[in-house]
Amino acid sequence: MKITEIKIYAIRLPLFEPFVISYHTYPDMPSVIVKMVTDEGIVGYGEAVPDEHITGETWEGVFHILKNSIGPVLIGKNPMEIEKIHELMDKTIYSAPAAKAAIDIACFDIIGKKLQQPVYQLIGGRYHDEFPITHVLSIAPPEKMAAEAAQMVEKGYRSFKMKVGTNVKVDIECIKAVRAQVGPDIAIRVDVNQGWKTSAATLTAVKQLEDYQIDWIEQPVTGDDIDAMVEVKSKTTIPLMIDEGLKGTREMREIIQKRAADKVNIKLMKCGGIYPAVKLAHQAELAEMECQVGSMVESSIGSAAGFHVAFSKKVITSVELTGPLKFSKDIGNLAYDVPYIRLSETPGLGVEVNEEILKELTVFQDVVR
Structure with missing residues (x-):
């Protein structure tokens, strides 16, 4: 061929x-x-x-x-x-x-x-039957984020990824407002997208969040500053996830060697596709480090590709691939069973x-x- x-x-x-x-x-x-x-x-x-x-x-x-x-x-x-x-x-x-x-x-x-065969059968076979979908709250005033979270809980969502990173004080207010709104049993993950930049600013923030049952804080510092992640990890009880700091196998090796994070966020757009993503998952498994497959807000095509990787690997324990749910018009037909995603057995990506x-x-x- x-x-x-x-x-x-x-x-x-x-x-x-x-x-x-x-x-x-x-x-x-x-x-x-x-x-x-x-x-x-x-x-x-x-x-x-x-x-x-x-x-x-x-x-x-x-x-x-x-x-x-x-x-x-x-x-x-x-x-x-x-x-x-x-x-x-x-x-x-x-x-x-x-x-x-x-x-x-x-x-x-x-x-x-x-x-x-579906793609997941080509890269290890199906391991997971389903994944819960996390709703992403984009940056907004505290009251708006809290109100949106309340609406999503009514739709069945049990976890949220909060986008923050513009101002530490405001970010803390937003996180506290959402926690107060949804109660103690809903999972909250905080994604800073490098916005707190330094370990000093990050430590100021995390000390105020240790009583708010945060699942993890994602990439609070500048992506290339692996050592700042090491410092933050050594001084907080909140789990840390690396996202922008992980691109390929070289960064993964450094993250593992320095024990710079508790979790890693694998994205196909950062590493070069399905094949490199599988390599990263294998590296993480050797280090007994949990993985997530994340999103750059792709259509049904890119999102399906990420799901196939996630469904095939035991070490991948969460997904955040919600692009198709955010689009008013999509080019594909990837089907979500909100608040879950369950892949079909359609050959290839399974997307028309x-x-x-x-x-x-x-x-x-x-x-x-």
Whole structure:
């Protein structure tokens, strides 16, 4: 089997409401969709959702990398030879993890369809039957976050991921307001997205949160400052999760060696796709470190890819892949059974792509042959 064509679509996914985190407000979500075609007529879809602050890529840049760098070297190659595919991409361009993830995901979609198996059966087999879905509260005033949390509890949600990181004092007020609203039995995870920056500021915050039953605090300090995470971890009883500080195997090795976190957040867009994500999960398992598969707010395609990784690994104990629930219009049909996600046995990613909606949301496109 050979890759004969790679179609590239730069799209913007419309959100029900703006998504606000510590370093940016997203009125919609820029994404790049890959449609990979083989000489056997099998079609696979992939997705890249880059982030200038995390992956170092832009929406426009990923499009051009796929069109001019990665795409041309893959024409004529076998998508089932995933190790070689990654070697070719790595030789062609340094880093560019979201761009590579789009190719990796499309290849796995093709492999699954070729073998008539869901992707999770290709990377270890199904381990989890279901995952509870965590509702993400984007940054807002304390009363608004608390009110939204109350509404979601009524819909059945039992866990929240709170986005904070603009101001320590306000952040603390928001967390306290949500806890007061939902009571002691609802899980609250706090995602700072590097917003507290230093270990000193973080320690000031965590000392005020130790009585509020926080599941974990995610990436409070600057992503590259692993040593700051080590310091915070040594001085708090609240579990710490690394997100932006974990990109690939090198960072994972340092995190393990320094015991810099209790948990790690694996994202396909940071590490380069399904195949590298599995490698990270294996590293974490060797260190007896729990993992989460997180989201860059992808469509059904990228979200499904993350779920397949999560469902196949015992060491992955939580997921935060809620992009499709935030979009007023999506290109795929990934189905949630809120507040749970349960994957089907459909071959490949298990996602049907609506070509009409894909065309409607496309800003610009091209093809590599």
